Each structure stands twice: as C-alpha cells, then as structure tokens.
C-alpha cells in the first residue's frame with residue numbers, strides 16, 4: 098500500500114502506469130517480423146531418462162519476431178526453450194534428438210561451440226537469478242568472460258544495457274551495492290540487462306513475469322516489446338492475455354498421453370481468433386489446461 | 387474442542403523442546419563451570435607464555451601452544467585446498483548417480499567414522515616411517531589432515547550442491563565457462579560452507595589426542611622447525627592428567643585455554659559466515 102513512501106527512488110505510480118498504457122496491441126501489419134528463418138526445429142525430441150517429454154516438434158521461428166509458447170504445465174515448453182541454448186546438456190538424464198538449426202547451422206551437432214552459442218542466445222528464467230554480487234559485477238563477469246576487458250568499453254556497455262532496461266537512472270548511484278538488494282522487478286530487469294549486455298541475437302524467456310507483481314510485470318513486458326524487431330524472442334507464458342498482447346506468433350504445446358507435442362502454430366491472431374484444433378480452442382477460451 | 391486440543395498439543399511441544407534444550411545445556415554449563423572453577427586461578431599471561439617445568443606441573447604452556455598452532459596450521463594448509471578441490475570435483479564433475487562418485491562418497495563417509503587412533507597408527511607407519519619424517523609436527527599435521535579431510539570434503543560438497551540450480555543455469559546461459567562459473571559464482575557462494583567445514587575440521591584437529599600421540603610426539607620444548615617433535619594441547623592435558631602426579635591444576639588450566647580457543651574460533655567463523663551471507667559481496 099504505502100510502497101511509494103518506503104521506497105523513495107522508485108518512479109511515482111502515474112509514471113509507471115503511463116508506461117503500461119503505451120503497450121502496443123498486436124498488429125499483423127507491423128514490419129518487425131521479417132520472414133527470415135532464424136530458429137528451425139526439425140523432428141526435435143527431448144527425453145528425460147529415456148522418458149519422452151517432447152515428441153517430434155517441427156517449428157520455424159522467424160527473425161525479429163516475438164513467438165509465444167503456451168500450453169498446460171508439463172507439456173515441455175521449458176525443455177524446448179532450454180534446448181535452443183543447449184542448457185539441456187546440463188540436466189542429468191536429458192537427451193535431445195532431431196535437428197535444431199539457428200540460421201541453418203545445426204546446433205545439436207557435437208562440434209557446436211556452446212559458449213559462443215550461449216552468448217548469442219540469452220535466457221531469462223522465471224525467478225530472477227541475480228548473482229550475489231554488486232550490480233556492476235553482475236554485468237561485468239559475463240562481459241569479461243566474453244572478451245570485453247577495456248574499462249571504458251565495459252562501463253559504456255554496462256550503462257547502455259542498464260538504460261535499455263530502464264534501470265540506469267534507478268541504480269546509477271549504487272552500482273557497487275549488492276544486486277540482491279534490488280526489488281524483484283528490478284532484479285528481473287537486471288537479468289534482462291545481463292543478457293542484453295552480450296548483444297545476443299535470440300532471447301529466450303521462461304515465464305519472465307510470473308514471479309512479479311502486476312506493475313513490474315508490465316514494465317518487463319514493455320521492455321520485451323521494445324526489443325521486438327531487434328532480437329528474435331521466444332517467450333513461455335501461462336498468461337494468455339500477455340501472449341495475445343505481445344506475440345506475433347503463438348505455438349500451442351500439449352501433453353498427449355504424457356508426451357509433449359506441438360499442437361498448433363501460427364500467427365497470434367489466427368490462433369486466438371480461429372484456432373484449428375479443438376484443444377486449442379478450449380484452452381484459449383479457458384476451458385482446458 | 388479442536389482449539390483446546392491444539393493448544394494442549396502446542397504447550398506440550400513447547401515443554402518438550404525446552405526440556406530437551408535444558409538437558410543439552412546442563413552438561414555444557416557444568417563442564418565449562420568445572421573447568422573455570424578448577425582452572426581459572428592458575429590461568430595468567432605468564433602461564434600462557436612460559437615454558438613448562440617439572441614435567442608440566444609448573445611453568446606454562448608457551449611451546450605447546452606454538453606446537454599446536456603449527457600442527458593445526460600444517461593440517462589446514464594441506465586439507466583446505468585438497469578438500470575444496472575434491473568437493474568441487476565431486477559436486478561439479480561427478481553426477482550424483484554415477485558409480486565412481488558414489489564410491490568416493492561412500493568411502494569418505496566410512497573414513498569420517500574411523501576412530502582417530504587408527505589414523506594415528508596409519509600416520510606413524512606412513513608419514514613417520516615410510517616417508518621418514520619421524521615424530522614431527524609435519525607428520526602430526528599431515529595425519530590430522532587425512533583425518534579431517536572426509537568431514538571437510540562432505541561439508542564443502544554439500545554447500546556447493548546447495549547453490550541454487552537457477553544460479554548455475556544462469557551462469558551457463560550467459561556462456562560462462564566452467565572455470566569462470568566456478569571461480570566467480572560457485573566459490574564465492576560456497577564461502578560460508580567452506581568456513582563451516584574448516585571450523586568443524588579445525589575443531590576436530592585442535593581437540594585431537596590419539597592421532598597425534600604416535601605422530602607428533604610428546605616433546606614439550608619450543609619447536610625450531612616443522613621436523614621437530616611438538617606436543618599438542620590435548621596431549622599435554624592427557625599427559626598431565628594421567629601420567630604426572632600433581633599435574634591436575636595445570637591440566638585444568640590448559641583445558642580452559644583449549645576450550646576458550648575452540649569457542650573463539652567458532653565465534654569468529656560464524657561471524658564471518660554471517661557477514662558474508664548478509665552482505666553477499668565479493669571483495670573487489
């Protein structure tokens with residue numbers, strides 16, 4: 098209730114609200130979504146300890162688009178997302194088969210350079226996972242690791258990434274303070290900045306707003322919308338209204354007999370207005386899932 | 387009806403907890419009280435610094451403190467890097483379900499339960515005789531290192547494993563190499579665990595008697611090198627109490643010093659760990 102008193106350096110509510118009202122509704126004519134193939138899954142299957150979690154997904158995601166993955170819990174959305182930057186390699190018992198091409202290169206090949214791949218494919222998780230260091234160091238560690246060593250370059254990249262997520266003015270005086278002292282919404286934006294600071298080509302977001310309050314959630318949503326056209330964005334969300342607001346394309350996943358599958362994929366408008374599959378229709382009308 | 391039975395349940399639980407706490411506290415207070423009662427008036431700066439005389443009945447414990455410090459120092463200097471390295475290996479490079487990892491963990495758990503006298507015999511055979519280090523501070527420290535390693539490794543490993551999966555995944559998702567994420571994310575986050583492990587090990591090492599009798603020896607002179615024999619505090623207490631008639635007063639005073647040291651180390655370590663977790667910041 099009296100948030101604005103206890104945290105003086107947060108923007109006054111009317112400013113925040115004006116930010117939210119600037120959301121652009123989905124318009125199919127918007128030119129950000131170029132028909133250039135960026136991510137192409139061909140017969141992609143994911144198993145955990147031999148148990149099929151996601152079966153033969155074929156999905157082509159265009160460059161610069163926002164693609165939303167929706168579907169009930171346990172249908173393999175997170176698994177699919179994590180196969181795009183091969184975080185699935187780190188999960189014990191997880192096996193990915195089929196092909197997954199980024200601009201024509203199969204990243205599932207054994208020869209893929211994982212560190213380079215993950216620099217190009219940023220990822221944000223549901224719970225903001227800031228490192229227990231200062232704000233500045235959170236951004237500096239990945240930058241240094243990827244070869245940016247020069248002090249002035251470092252600080253200019255840090256400033257621009259923090260500005261991009263609207264955090265610069267809020268934290269510029271306390272870059273050396275622990276990142277964990279930030280609010281949940283600010284932490285999530287810091288995570289976003291930490292991914293953006295490496296200039297990725299693809300951004301994967303796994304329910305990035307679901308742990309946040311509506312205001313912070315709106316801010317983060319706005320930021321992601323601003324990135325449309327610059328990056329290819331794949332976002333998992335359980336919030337269908339959010340998917341409708343943000344996405345150019347929607348992929349509906351469903352778990353059939355315990356195996357996750359891609360049920361339907363297409364432009365957001367047609368998925369929401371004229372779904373082909375009856376499960377999709379039931380799901381988006383709130384009857385199932 | 388329901389509410390009243392709940393309050394009775396709650397009350398009896400509270401009672402039980404308090405009784406248990408009292409039963410734990412009584413022996414501790416008794417022990418410390420007894421030590422203070424018998425040892426306090428023998429304690430002085432001179433006692434702490436002076437050389438023992440007349441088989442320890444008179445004089446102080448200066449050289450013994452120095453020997454203890456050296457033995458424990460050797461022990462930790464060897465055990466800490468090996469322990470952290472082994473813990474890293476177990477938690478980061480061997481999955482939980484792999485046979486080799488289970489084998490190592492199983493043997494560590496067995497080793498942690500081995501009586502210290504066995505370590506003493508092993509240390510004597512291996513360090514004193516095979517490696518020809520003789521009865522020396524070095525032999526004693528190395529033997530202690532073998533003894534504390536299992537606890538140290540297991541505690542530190544747990545603290546590596548306790549680091550949230552999100553943190554690891556985030557580090558990997560940023561394209562950080564394994565080396566980088568260990569150096570910048572895992573090690574700093576595990577510092578409190580490493581400290582706790584070290585304290586457990588240090589405490590066990592400082593209080594050790596049996597493992598040292600056959601390895602660092604009894605000599606109560608001021609050591610001049612790590613190859614000298616040196617007498618540890620606990621051995622001094624044991625010797626005064628068991629073998630020296632009229633040694634009890636100084637045994638009490640020495641015990642008081644030992645307990646005081648252990649408590650101090652515990653206090654400092656928990657302070658550091660606490661500060662580290664609340665501040666959570668790397669010194670840059």
Ligand SMILES: Nc1ncnc2c1ncn2[C@@H]1O[C@H](COP(=O)(O)OP(=O)(O)OP(=O)(O)O)[C@@H](O)[C@H]1O
Nearest residue numbers: 145150169170171172173174175176177188190357
């Ligand atoms: N680490 C794991 N080990 C074993 N099985 C797993 C693991 N992670 C996920 N699974 C299984 O894979 C399936 C898909 O899980 P996934 O997390 O991808 O679903 P999701 O669509 O992201 O669900 P949610 O909406 O709840 O996040 C589930 O049946 C789950 O039980």
Ligand SMILES: [Mg+2]
Nearest residue numbers: 174175176303
């Ligand atoms: Mg998920």
